[in-house]
Amino acid sequence: MGCVLAGVLLAGCASNEKAGGMPQATTASSGHGAAAPDAFAAWPCLSYTAECGKIPTRMPVKKELAGPLNGDAARGKLIANERSKGNCIACHNLKGGTQPGSRGPDLSQYGTWGRTDAETYTLVYDLRTRNPDTVMPPIGTNNILTDQEIRDVVAYLQSSK
Amino acid sequence: MNNRKNRLFLALIGGVLSTLSASGVSAEGVYREYFPRAQIDPSKGVMGDIGFSDTVQYWKDAQALEQHKNWIGDPANEWKLNWKHMDLDRSSDFHEGHAAVDDGEKYVKAMSRAEPSFLTCLGEGKTDLKGVAARYPKYDEKLGRIMTVESRVEHCAQTELWRKDVKQGSPINNAITMYVKAQSTGMPIQVDIQSKPVMEAYKRGEQLFYTKAGQFNLACASCHTPQGTMGQKLRGQVPTTPFGDAASFPLYRSPLGQVESLQQRFAICNRQSRTMSLKPGDPAYTDLEVFYTVLSNGYPVSVPAIR
Numbered sequence: 373m374g375c376v377l378a379g380v381l382l383a384g385c386a387s388n389e390k391a392g393g394m395p396q397a398t399t400a401s402s403g404h405g406a407a408a409p410d411a412f413a414a415w416p417c418l419s420y421t422a423e424c425g426k427i428p429t430r431m432p433v434k435k436e437l438a439g440p441l442n443g444d445a446a447r448g449k450l451i452a453n454e455r456s457k458g459n460c461i462a463c464h465n466l467k468g469g470t471q472p473g474s475r476g477p478d479l480s481q482y483g484t485w486g487r488t489d490a491e492t493y494t495l496v497y498d499l500r501t502r503n504p505d506t507v508m509p510p511i512g513t514n515n516i517l518t519d520q521e522i523r524d525v526v527a528y529l530q531s532s533k
Numbered sequence: 534m535n536n537r538k539n540r541l542f543l544a545l546i547g548g549v550l551s552t553l554s555a556s557g558v559s560a561e562g563v564y565r566e567y568f569p570r571a572q573i574d575p576s577k578g579v580m581g582d583i584g585f586s587d588t589v590q591y592w593k594d595a596q597a598l599e600q601h602k603n604w605i606g607d608p609a610n611e612w613k614l615n616w617k618h619m620d621l622d623r624s625s626d627f628h629e630g631h632a633a634v635d636d637g638e639k640y641v642k643a644m645s646r647a648e649p650s651f652l653t654c655l656g657e658g659k660t661d662l663k664g665v666a667a668r669y670p671k672y673d674e675k676l677g678r679i680m681t682v683e684s685r686v687e688h689c690a691q692t693e694l695w696r697k698d699v700k701q702g703s704p705i706n707n708a709i710t711m712y713v714k715a716q717s718t719g720m721p722i723q724v725d726i727q728s729k730p731v732m733e734a735y736k737r738g739e740q741l742f743y744t745k746a747g748q749f750n751l752a753c754a755s756c757h758t759p760q761g762t763m764g765q766k767l768r769g770q771v772p773t774t775p776f777g778d779a780a781s782f783p784l785y786r787s788p789l790g791q792v793e794s795l796q797q798r799f800a801i802c803n804r805q806s807r808t809m810s811l812k813p814g815d816p817a818y819t820d821l822e823v824f825y826t827v828l829s830n831g832y833p834v835s836v837p838a839i840r
Contacts, residue, residue: 410809416565416746417809418817424809425817428563429556429745455768462768471769475762504555505569507761509749516748 415514432500433513437493443520443527451517452525458517460525463508467532475507483533492526559744566745568754568761575726575735578830579777586763586774592617593832612764612771620781620838622718630711630785630837633792637712640705644694654689655713662716667834668723670823672730679734679819682710683783683794687814702813707783707792714783714836722780722829731823738824741817742775747808753821779826781838795822 417424452460453469461469463476482492495502497512511517517525559565573581582589591601592615604610605618621628645652652660659665670681680688683701686709690699699706725731742753756762756772763772782795793801796818800810811818 412747412804412807412809415748415808417811418741418744418746418803418821419809419811419815420560420817422809422811426563428559429566429750431564459768463762463765473762473765473767473769475765475767504566507751507755509751514748514750 430510430513432504432510433498434501435494435497435512437490437523441489441493441523441526443489443523443525445524445527445531448521448524448526448528451521452528457521458511458525467528479529480532482529483531487530489526489530492529493522496522496525496529566750567740567743568745568752568758570743571754571758571760573739573828575732575827575830578722579780579828579832581828582774582776585776586613586615586759588613588615588774589776591615592777608766608769608771612773615773615777616840617777617781617835619840620835622715622781622835622838628785628837628839629787629790630792630839633708633711633783633785634715634837637708637710637715640709641712644690644696648693651689651693654693655685662713664717664720666714666717667720668725670731670734670819670826671725672728679730679823681796681814681819681822682713683707683796684814684819686710686713700814702794702797704792707794710794711783711792711836714834717834718836719833721831721833722826724823724827724830726827726830734820734823735827737817738820738822741821742824747803747806749806749808751806751808753802775825776828777832778829779822780829780832780835781840783836784838784840787839795825 413422413424414427415424416427416429419425449466449468451457452466455462460466460476460479461472463473465472465474465478465480467480467482469480498510499506499508500510500513509516512519512522555569556564556566571585573585575581577583579589579593591597591604591613598614598618601610601614602618604614621630641652641655652662656662656665666682669685670679672678673680676688681701683706686706687699687701690696690706690709699709726735745752745755752761753775754761756767757775761772763774765771779795782798783792785791786793794813796813796815799818799821800813803810
């Protein structure tokens with residue numbers, strides 16, 4: 373389970389750190405035990421004693437798309453492929469993406485699936501509302517992306533044909 | 534999962550930990566989600582991987598690894614070797630892991646010269662460390678807690694030499710731990726699952742393995758079980774089985790240029806999934822180490838390894 377493995381997915385290994393909107397910890401330089409960064413202290417953790425050990429998981433939220441989509445597909449493409457943002461590419465094949473993952477469905481032709489913007493928005497926001505056991509992070513509920521960023525990603529998916 | 538709400542309700546009513554459902558109430562009494570459990574039988578040790586990832590057949594010994602060495606570098610199959618082709622602990626080719634063991638030996642010799650009881654503390658009454666590490670983690674009756682090799686090293690340095698700089702996760706602790714473990718290289722890991730406190734720690738560690746945490750709401754199991762992402766590509770890499778992992782730690786991480794203990798790996802995994810990491814030696818990480826090491830029972834101690 374080397375760093376190369378665990379690192380690929382999410383917040384990224386040090387070599388791939390980029391300045392993104394999310395607070396991030398580096399793995400190599402600040403790594404190794406001491407001075408654990410508290411950037412994620414607001415989320416549930418595994419501790420028996422620290423406050424974060426008592427933070428509940430946020431319940432699934434079935435979020436409706438308000439008004440027209442108004443998403444920007446070009447921006448959505450960047451967000452979906454950027455490790456520090458959506459990082460959808462870690463698990464999904466995406467149109468125009470490189471080094472895709474294979475755990476989630478191939479979304480490179482999503483625009484041909486006939487899904488509505490509203491349904492897509494709700495599922496990206498929190499897939500647990502359809503599949504409680506999903507591996508996919510609750511993108512909207514857990515503030516991984518903003519409302520507008522999710523709209524952009526939805527526009528990108530719908531343009532993927 | 535239509536009955537999920539019902540189960541949550543029942544769990545709330547009962548005020549008990551609902552370990553088998555996707556959601557439930559944690560020991561702290563708050564709503565938590567759990568990744569669906571895999572069936573793992575601790576008495577099977579490393580062979581519990583049969584029916585789990587089913588890859589142990591490819592990395593169980595040097596012969597199996599040799600037979601499948603053509604998978605090295607093959608993105609579709611390399612994960613099935615569980616990185617054991619990089620253990621190299623029995624190879625005579627020198628690598629940085631050996632340098633760490635040599636450092637550890639120098640520390641142990643110097644510290645034992647200064648205070649001979651340091652060595653007998655490490656050896657639990659004996660000066661010969663051969664085979665000692667293969668039985669860790671273990672419950673220490675006198676101290677009343679589960680000890681890892683790392684916490685034993687920290688404890689002995691503190692009690693026998695009054696040194697407070699040999700903390701778990703420090704380079705000196707890692708080097709000494711690697712030296713102590715290298716005295717058991719090739720010997721099968723034998724965590725005592727007959728010990729009640731050990732099995733209690735195992736069960737807590739198992740629960741942590743399935744507990745979703747962090748901004749991404751991921752459990753260890755989200756990536757390292759067949760129902761999770763194991764065997765699937767994650768951005769070009771493939772998560773592996775948890776079986777056999779603990780046998781190689783602490784190991785030398787060549788991309789980082791430093792030694793990493795198992796609990797430091799947990800911390801890095803936590804951070805990378807946007808979860809607050811804990812310090813090496815934290816009781817939760819110790820429980821997780823017990824769980825992981827029982828999943829290596831029967832597999833030889835494989836220190837020094839590189840990754």
